[in-house]
Amino acid sequence: xxxxxxxxxxxxxxxxxxxxxxxxxxxxxxxxxxxxxxxxxxxxxxxxxxxxxxxxxxxxxxxxxxxxxxxxxxxxxxxxxxxxxxxxxxxxxxxxxxxxxxxxxxxxxxxxxxxxxxxxxxxxxxxxxxxxxxxxxxxxxxxxxxxxxxxxxxxxxxxxxxxxxxxxxxxxxxxxxxxxxxxxxxxxxxxxxxxxxxxxxxxxxxxxxxxxxxxxxxxxxxxxxxxxxxxxxxxxxxxxxxxxxxxxxxxxxxxxxxxxxxxxxxxxxxxxxxxxxxxxxxxxxxxxxxxxxxxxxxxxxxxxxxxxxxxxxxxxxxxxxxxxxxxxxxxxxxxxxxxxxxxxxxxxxxxxxxxxxxxxxxxxxxxxxxxxxxxxxxxxxxxx
Numbered sequence: 001x002x003x004x005x006x007x008x009x010x011x012x013x014x015x016x017x018x019x020x021x022x023x024x025x026x027x028x029x030x031x032x033x034x035x036x037x038x039x040x041x042x043x044x045x046x047x048x049x050x051x052x053x054x055x056x057x058x059x060x061x062x063x064x065x066x067x068x069x070x071x072x073x074x075x076x077x078x079x080x081x082x083x084x085x086x087x088x089x090x091x092x093x094x095x096x097x098x099x100x101x102x103x104x105x106x107x108x109x110x111x112x113x114x115x116x117x118x119x120x121x122x123x124x125x126x127x128x129x130x131x132x133x134x135x136x137x138x139x140x141x142x143x144x145x146x147x148x149x150x151x152x153x154x155x156x157x158x159x160x161x162x163x164x165x166x167x168x169x170x171x172x173x174x175x176x177x178x179x180x181x182x183x184x185x186x187x188x189x190x191x192x193x194x195x196x197x198x199x200x201x202x203x204x205x206x207x208x209x210x211x212x213x214x215x216x217x218x219x220x221x222x223x224x225x226x227x228x229x230x231x232x233x234x235x236x237x238x239x240x241x242x243x244x245x246x247x248x249x250x251x252x253x254x255x256x257x258x259x260x261x262x263x264x265x266x267x268x269x270x271x272x273x274x275x276x277x278x279x280x281x282x283x284x285x286x287x288x289x290x291x292x293x294x295x296x297x298x299x300x301x302x303x304x305x306x307x308x309x310x311x312x313x314x315x316x317x318x319x320x321x322x323x324x325x326x327x328x329x330x331x332x333x334x335x336x337x338x339x340x341x342x343x344x345x346x347x348x349x350x351x352x353x354x355x356x357x358x359x360x361x362x363x364x365x366x367x368x369x370x371x372x373x374x375x376x377x378x379x380x381x382x383x384x
Contacts, residue, residue, distance in 0.1 A: 113141035287313035
């Protein structure tokens with residue numbers, strides 16, 4: 001019932017992806033071979049001079065020289081002539097040309113993005129790399145490009161427009177300042193994870209019924225057992241549940257947003273690393289989905305929800321975990337371990353959740369009976 005347990009929320013599939021990223025760094029050389037070099041090799045193999053090839057292809061020697069040096073592009077007409085004279089197919093030559101031009105453009109982009117390295121300082125780069133959210137690159141420009149791919153934007157300006165004010169409703173401590181960049185990064189990772197979760201179309205009634213089953217999971221202490229069940233039950237009702245560690249500057253316990261009209265994201269950070277906070281955060285976010293619905297698609301400013309909405313979600317979480325019919329007993333419950341355990345058994349809920357509720361209502365001191373809580377930590381936890 002007590003103790004610290006390793007929580008590996010990412011699942012073996014995500015851990016394996018992280019390992020692959022670390023073992024196989026992307027190979028992006030700062031040089032590129034043009035299709036003209038392939039043509040030059042063919043001429044050498046056949047013992048043809050550029051002049052002879054020019055006569056066979058109907059080109060001037062100057063144009064052939066430009067082709068071989070990569071200064072003239074291979075057009076559809078050129079590709080057909082190369083097919084007839086040099087061999088291979090027109091598709092081969094056009095594909096070779098396309099890859100060459102794309103590689104040149106990428107090299108130019110990387111050189112330009114080398115000057116944008118300061119942007120990386122705004123992002124929780126160490127966190128993103130450690131947890132495998134992005135791949136590592138030696139080049140500053142390539143690392144910038146990788147982060148742009150992560151956010152699915154073409155430029156830093158586009159990132160500023162789309163992510164400086166992330167669309168979400170946060171349950172966050174008012175004692176902390178929310179940094180937009182780490183918060184946007186955490187939310188984007190949630191979207192990326194949610195994209196891989198197959199969900200049925202959102203069904204409000206089904207989600208309410210799922211929460212009844214999920215409440216029973218609060219007595220389960222092993223995340224390897226309760227997390228898959230939790231995510232599966234929610235997915236059947238159209239809610240993608242994602243657990244990801246939040247980077248420094250993102251002091252949130254959870255977030256909810258609608259990815260589309262039929263799929264909601266419910267994201268948890270495990271910020272306080274104890275079962276009472278984990279489950280309260282989950283049901284708090286579930287309350288937003290049920291009570292405030294798809295209106296959250298239109299929230300466009302970072303920050304807390306209105307006090308009324310926060311209070312509604314808090315009450316929903318509180319009353320779902322410990323129904324009012326049972327909660328009336330808490331005020332007179334002696335603050336001793338045996339009493340808390342007996343109450344938790346009657347409520348069919350984990351003792352740590354009862355402790356958290358009593359502490360919040362000042363029926364227990366913050367240092368009392370904390371050993372009844374189950375505490376977790378992320379696999380390979382890192383300090384930013």
